[in-house]
Amino acid sequence: MLESRELTKKYGSKTAVDHVSISLEPGHIYAMLGPNGSGKTTWMKMAGGLVKPTSGEILYNGAPIGINSKRDIAYMSTEPYFYNWMTAKDVGKYYQDFFADFSMERYHELLERMELTPDLKTKALSSGMMAKLKIAVTMARDARVYLLDEPLNGIDLLARDEIMRSILQSSGSDKLLLISSHLVEELETIADYAIFLKQSHLIEIVATDTLREEQGKSVADRYREIYGHGGEN
Amino acid sequence: MKYDNAIPIYLQVIRVIERDIVTGRLAPGDKLPSARDLALVHGINPNTAARVYRELEQSGVCFTRRGLGTFVTEDEGRIRALHEEMADDIVSRFVSEIMEIGMTREETISLLEKRIESCSKAEN
Numbered sequence A: 001m002l003e004s005r006e007l008t009k010k011y012g013s014k015t016a017v018d019h020v021s022i023s024l025e026p027g028h029i030y031a032m033l034g035p036n037g038s039g040k041t042t043w044m045k046m047a048g049g050l051v052k053p054t055s056g057e058i059l060y061n062g063a064p065i066g067i068n069s070k071r072d073i074a075y076m077s078t079e080p081y082f083y084n085w086m087t088a089k090d091v092g093k094y095y096q097d098f099f100a101d102f103s104m105e106r107y108h109e110l111l112e113r114m115e116l117t118p119d120l121k122t123k124a125l126s127s128g129m130m131a132k133l134k135i136a137v138t139m140a141r142d143a144r145v146y147l148l149d150e151p152l153n154g155i156d157l158l159a160r161d162e163i164m165r166s167i168l169q170s171s172g173s174d175k176l177l178l179i180s181s182h183l184v185e186e187l188e189t190i191a192d193y194a195i196f197l198k199q200s201h202l203i204e205i206v207a208t209d210t211l212r213e214e215q216g217k218s219v220a221d222r223y224r225e226i227y228g229h230g231g232e233n
Numbered sequence B: 001m002k003y004d005n006a007i008p009i010y011l012q013v014i015r016v017i018e019r020d021i022v023t024g025r026l027a028p029g030d031k032l033p034s035a036r037d038l039a040l041v042h043g044i045n046p047n048t049a050a051r052v053y054r055e056l057e058q059s060g061v062c063f064t065r066r067g068l069g070t071f072v073t074e075d076e077g078r079i080r081a082l083h084e085e086m087a088d089d090i091v092s093r094f095v096s097e098i099m100e101i102g103m104t105r106e107e108t109i110s111l112l113e114k115r116i117e118s119c120s121k122a123e124n
Helices: A040-047 A067-072 A088-098 A104-113 A127-139 A157-169 A208-215 A219-227 B009-022 B035-042 B046-058 B076-100 B105-123
Strands: A002-011 A014-024 A028-033 A055-060 A073-076 A145-149 A176-180 A193-198 A201-207 B062-065 B069-072
Touching: A002 A040, A014 A040, A014 A055, A028 A040, A028 A219, A040 A055, A040 A073, A040 A145, A040 A176, A055 A067, A067 A073, A073 A127, A088 A104, A088 A127, A104 A127, A104 A157, A127 A145, A127 A157, A157 B035, A193 A208, A193 A219, A201 A208, A208 A219, A208 B009, B009 B035, B009 B046, B009 B076, B035 B046, B046 B062, B046 B069
Parallel strands: A014 A201, A028 A176, A028 A193, A073 A145, A145 A176
Antiparallel strands: A002 A014, A002 A055, A193 A201, B062 B069
């Protein structure tokens, strides 16, 4: 459904994503893991159509990412992207104008669950509240693909449960979810596949329960092996 | 629920459901939540939830009626067997640990008896 082939992105002399080939299928929740600078955000931005590849390609249902794919792909970036003057209600209207699959009803339901009110000004939001608002507006879309870049950043433990619930509710056999996080433990039970990126390269993609069953390792254990001391540097 | 992330999640959820059946919290013939709801309740991947039911069905602990959902088996014999499997599991873990620290058979039995005695006193 979403496939990158030898996908590469260079910024000047720095290579952010280096010949990464991955194929992602609907009906799964993928965790994209790796420390800062490993290429997660750049890969997602290319899948979201915000950044053009330097070489290689990224395909959605066999066709290059473009206007058509944006209709089906809900991308949530790490950094906030709303205008200062907007209220939570304005953010919803803005999305409604842009995306045919956006549901205002679902948005309000999500806002309520996140304990946010429509009249809140985005400039007055704490980082945790902003993170919740971003999730609410993204998950209010009935998209085929959700790309969530660090959805748990700056969010307290209780709100995390609520966010995880919203993410799970949007999953389904025809949906593809990709979540990046450096909070590996939070994704252990929710992701059925883990993608490990290191220094712009793909290290591996594993089924999480297979990792547990065949190697007796958690995703966090494998993470430590790859990135920690004794890892393949 | 808190998981041990180094053990397959589907096995841990199976254990929770089996325990509920054995302790009677779930009765024979009871309807279980849909795989989707199971995923939400336990905070697990929906494919993991579907696997939980597939495995429980295969072992005869649950059965699925098309369009109606998944139910606890009505076969009392199967539930008794499950009870025994679970007890055997607990005992074998206990025995291997107690042997590891070098207890004799007699010491172990006497310890067990004492413990059971004090537990039943506490209950009365």
